[in-house]
Amino acid sequence: MSAAHRLAVKGGDPVREAPWPSRPWLTAEELAEFNGLANAMLATGETFTYQGEQEEAYCREFAAYTGVPYADHVSSGTTAVWIALRALELEPFTEVVVSCMTDPGGMMPIPLLNLIPVPADVAPGRYNVGPEQVAERLTPLTSALVISHIHGEPVDMPGIMKLAEERGLPVIEDCAQAHGATINGRMVGTFGTYGAVSTMYGKHHASGPQGWMIICQGEELYWQARRAADRGKPFNLPPGSTNCMASLNLNGNDLSAAFGRIALRRLPSLLARRREIVAQLREQTCDLTTVSLLPPPAGTECSHWFLDFRFFAERCSCPKDEFLEALAAEGMPGLAPNYGGAMPHLMDWFRERRVFGRSGYPWASPDYHGDRNRDYPCPNMLATNDLLFFTTISELWQDEDVADLVAILRKVDAAFQVGR
Numbered sequence: 551m552s553a554a555h556r557l558a559v560k561g562g563d564p565v566r567e568a569p570w571p572s573r574p575w576l577t578a579e580e581l582a583e584f585n586g587l588a589n590a591m592l593a594t595g596e597t598f599t600y601q602g603e604q605e606e607a608y609c610r611e612f613a614a615y616t617g618v619p620y621a622d623h624v625s626s627g628t629t630a631v632w633i634a635l636r637a638l639e640l641e642p643f644t645e646v647v648v649s650c651m652t653d654p655g656g657m658m659p660i661p662l663l664n665l666i667p668v669p670a671d672v673a674p675g676r677y678n679v680g681p682e683q684v685a686e687r688l689t690p691l692t693s694a695l696v697i698s699h700i701h702g703e704p705v706d707m708p709g710i711m712k713l714a715e716e717r718g719l720p721v722i723e724d725c726a727q728a729h730g731a732t733i734n735g736r737m738v739g740t741f742g743t744y745g746a747v748s749t750m751y752g753k754h755h756a757s758g759p760q761g762w763m764i765i766c767q768g769e770e771l772y773w774q775a776r777r778a779a780d781r782g783k784p785f786n787l788p789p790g791s792t793n794c795m796a797s798l799n800l801n802g803n804d805l806s807a808a809f810g811r812i813a814l815r816r817l818p819s820l821l822a823r824r825r826e827i828v829a830q831l832r833e834q835t836c837d838l839t840t841v842s843l844l845p846p847p848a849g850t851e852c853s854h855w856f857l858d859f860r861f862f863a864e865r866c867s868c869p870k871d872e873f874l875e876a877l878a879a880e881g882m883p884g885l886a887p888n889y890g891g892a893m894p895h896l897m898d899w900f901r902e903r904r905v906f907g908r909s910g911y912p913w914a915s916p917d918y919h920g921d922r923n924r925d926y927p928c929p930n931m932l933a934t935n936d937l938l939f940f941t942t943i944s945e946l947w948q949d950e951d952v953a954d955l956v957a958i959l960r961k962v963d964a965a966f967q968v969g970r
């Protein structure tokens with residue numbers, strides 16, 4: 551067998567040795583535009599502000615992009631979830647059902663507000679929760695849902711909203727990883743009471759190192775979020791009102807808004823390119839035996855934060871870890887075997903109930919009337935971690951890059967396929 555055909559893990563030539571294109575935050579023209587804006591702001595002789603012209607414009611433009619009337623730019627994703635929960639003024643020691651596969655920042659704000667996080671399992675074979683798994687976790691104490699759209703794939707929001715509406719529950723959609731993803735043409739983040747959209751540096755569109763947007767449909771919801779994001783200032787309350795709730799200062803700022811405005815303009819073309827890449831990959835790998843791209847749920851357009859693959863162990867002559875080792879050796883970029891790093895309820899802070907010192911609060915509070923030793927089994931999540939794996943994707947990939955990825959998958963598939 552020639553070195554080109556032999557697997558790289560067995561001493562053959564890898565398909566790809568050249569580095570994969572990295573993602574610049576801004577193009578050269580965009581950077582020049584940002585510098586121009588920053589310089590103009592500095593030239594006023596004032597310090598950079600928050601809730602200024604740039605932030606207002608960013609919020610307006612982001613709201614128009616997502617198709618909602620209201621958006622507020624805040625400091626980070628974790629704080630956006632915190633603000634949305636705070637804005638809802640939920641009764642302490644009630645329960646909030648939350649996706650089990652999420653970033654810690656999508657779950658930690660819940661106990662920090664003296665609410666009980668109740669992780670719901672994912673739908674079979676996916677990274678996202680489904681209505682059924684959320685329904686299983688509801689109790690008379692449930693006061694809200696926090697639902698994360700993972701890896702750019704929309705959760706079944708019509709199903710979740712039906713459940714929430716039957717129970718009168720507010721819903722926070724965590725869209726950190728799903729900018730511009732749609733369900734029947736409607737963007738995620740616009741189904742729930744609040745949508746929270748991360749704009750930190752790693753996301754589809756960034757407002758600099760940190761940042762988020764909170765979006766909503768209702769004016770009062772918007773003002774309430776503004777108050778919760780800024781020490782309870784009496785925004786839109788009658789003259790003479792004083793700060794109306796205890797809260798933190800979690801504002802965004804004009805500098806990151808100026809950055810975000812520029813990046814936002816490229817989001818539609820960025821998403822279109824990612825979708826094109828995935829369509830090409832899907833078409834060119836649909837005959838493989840051991841592996842396939844995860845199909846999108848019906849009626850959805852994903853935004854592909856990562857590329858999710860399904861591994862078919864029963865059609866493969868080696869275990870998943872060896873298969874992934876072979877892919878990596880051929881040059882597949884940023885491979886991750888599972889979503890192990892993002893199951894916050896399996897982490898020490900949750901298992902040891904370390905939120906407020908060693909008190910065990912909020913679970914240990916006598917005001918919590920639920921089952922404080924309740925277990926949250928997530929068998930689907932464990933099975934999904936065996937079934938799926940993922941890699942990075944970039945809108946900057948050219949056709950040659952897609953061809954290399956296809957060649958990597960084909961080579962490893964040919965080496966390990968059985969039973970077809």
Ligand SMILES: Cc1ncc(COP(=O)(O)O)c(C=O)c1O
Pocket residue numbers: 626627628629652653654655656698699724726727748749750760761762
């Ligand atoms: C689903 C989800 N929620 C919340 C967060 C937290 O966002 P931030 O890092 O902006 O605080 C992230 C960050 O990656 C995320 O992916």
